[in-house]
Amino acid sequence: xxxxxxxxxxxxxxxxxxxxxxxxxxxxxxxxxxxxxxxxxxxxxxxxxxxxxxxxxxxxxxxxxxxxxxxxxxxxxxxxxxxxxxxxxxxxxxxxxxxxxxxxxxxxxxxxxxxxxxxxxxxxxxxxxxxxxxxxxxxxxxxxxxxxxxxxxxxxxxxxxxxxxxxxxxxxxxxxxxxxxxxxxxxxxxxxxxxxxxxxxxxxxxxxxxxxxxxxxxxxxxxxxxxxxxxxxxxxxxxxxxxxxxxxxxxxxxxxxxxxxxxxxxxxxxxxxxxxxxxxxxxxxxxx
Numbered sequence: 001x002x003x004x005x006x007x008x009x010x011x012x013x014x015x016x017x018x019x020x021x022x023x024x025x026x027x028x029x030x031x032x033x034x035x036x037x038x039x040x041x042x043x044x045x046x047x048x049x050x051x052x053x054x055x056x057x058x059x060x061x062x063x064x065x066x067x068x069x070x071x072x073x074x075x076x077x078x079x080x081x082x083x084x085x086x087x088x089x090x091x092x093x094x095x096x097x098x099x100x101x102x103x104x105x106x107x108x109x110x111x112x113x114x115x116x117x118x119x120x121x122x123x124x125x126x127x128x129x130x131x132x133x134x135x136x137x138x139x140x141x142x143x144x145x146x147x148x149x150x151x152x153x154x155x156x157x158x159x160x161x162x163x164x165x166x167x168x169x170x171x172x173x174x175x176x177x178x179x180x181x182x183x184x185x186x187x188x189x190x191x192x193x194x195x196x197x198x199x200x201x202x203x204x205x206x207x208x209x210x211x212x213x214x215x216x217x218x219x220x221x222x223x224x225x226x227x228x229x230x231x232x233x234x235x236x237x238x239x240x241x242x243x244x245x246x247x248x249x250x251x252x253x254x255x256x257x258x259x260x261x262x263x264x265x266x267x268x269x270x271x272x273x274x275x276x277x278x279x280x281x282x283x284x285x286x287x288x
Contacts, residue, residue, distance in 0.1 A: 027174040033255055040254015041247045046245040057139035057235040058130045059147045070141070083127065088116040090127055090150045098149035107137055116146060126232060140235035147231050154228035162224055169221065173214050180207035187189040195210075278280070 062088050089095065096109035116135050119128045129150075131143040186200035257277075 011168065023160040027209060032168055034257055036258040037251045037255040040257075044250025044253070045247040055133035055139060055237060056130055056232075057133070057143045057237045059143045059231060059235045060131060060233040061127045061147050061150065062229045062232050063125055063138060063154075064225070066154060066161075066226065066228060083120045083125070086154075089153065090118045090146070091116060092125045092153070095146060095149045095153050099278040101204055102120050102145040102149060103138075103141060103243035105138070105141075107142065112135060112142060115142065131235075136149060140237050141214070142229075151228045151230070155226055158224075158228065160225040162221060165221055166218070169218050170212050173211060176207050176214065179203060180211065183207055185285060194276075230238060 063083060076078050091113060093109060096112045100107055100109045100112055103262050112131070117132075119130070120126075121128060127150075129147055130148065131137065131139040132140040183204035187197060187204060190197035190200055234266045240273045
């Protein structure tokens with residue numbers, strides 16, 4: 001005679017046994033779950049690429065005071081008061097054309113200018129250059145090229161300014177030397193106390209004073225710095241590159257969701273038909 005305990009199903013499994021049953025049921029359908037995994041990864045990857053923010057790259061450039069700076073408040077450019085002008089220089093045709101030539105990938109100066117923004121952080125002596133990606137522009141390479149071109153143009157401008165002023169000083173010195181020689185000759189040829197002597201002596205003093213001033217300016221100019229600054233931080237990309245994390249998440253979702261939906265359905269059907277792994281018929285019931 002069967003007892004109540006004998007009539008309980010032998011398949012009152014533990015969680016471990018049920019898990020083994022479930023795996024054994026869905027394993028033959030692995031191709032289905034693999035397909036959904038791939039679909040999930042592709043769909044999420046495409047969505048992320050479509051909806052992601054634009055990729056950009058930012059470089060930081062320290063701007064050193066220069067003799068050539070048109071807004072320097074002193075003749076040797078020791079302080080810098082208006083970075084707005086330097087921001088305009090960074091977006092000038094000279095800089096953009098030089099950067100485009102450096103890239104050498106067919107990117108035009110106009111395209112670089114459209115992608116470039118220049119900002120000035122508060123209470124600083126730096127410029128932040130930012131190039132947006134897209135339209136065939138590599139933002140990191142482009143922003144580095146613009147930063148380097150900007151510094152090159154600044155240095156070239158400083159050197160040209162120093163050379164031009166040096167030529168002006170040399171010309172002024174030559175003229176002063178001629179006037180000094182004429183005044184000295186006039187002094188030697190004029191008689192003491194005469195009006196001509198007094199005029200010649202005044203001219204001699206003026207020419208000597210001018211030569212001394214020009215000599216001081218020449219020394220200052222020789223010490224003037226043509227150091228344009230430096231790139232503090234080269235191009236750093238922001239935005240998404242290849243969204244591996246999102247693609248992985250899409251793959252996980254593509255695997256787990258169908259596994260829950262189809263796996264549970266297949267598992268219930270298998271148990272109802274007595275096909276699940278390890279399932280036994282009820283005790284006391286003849287095998288069919």
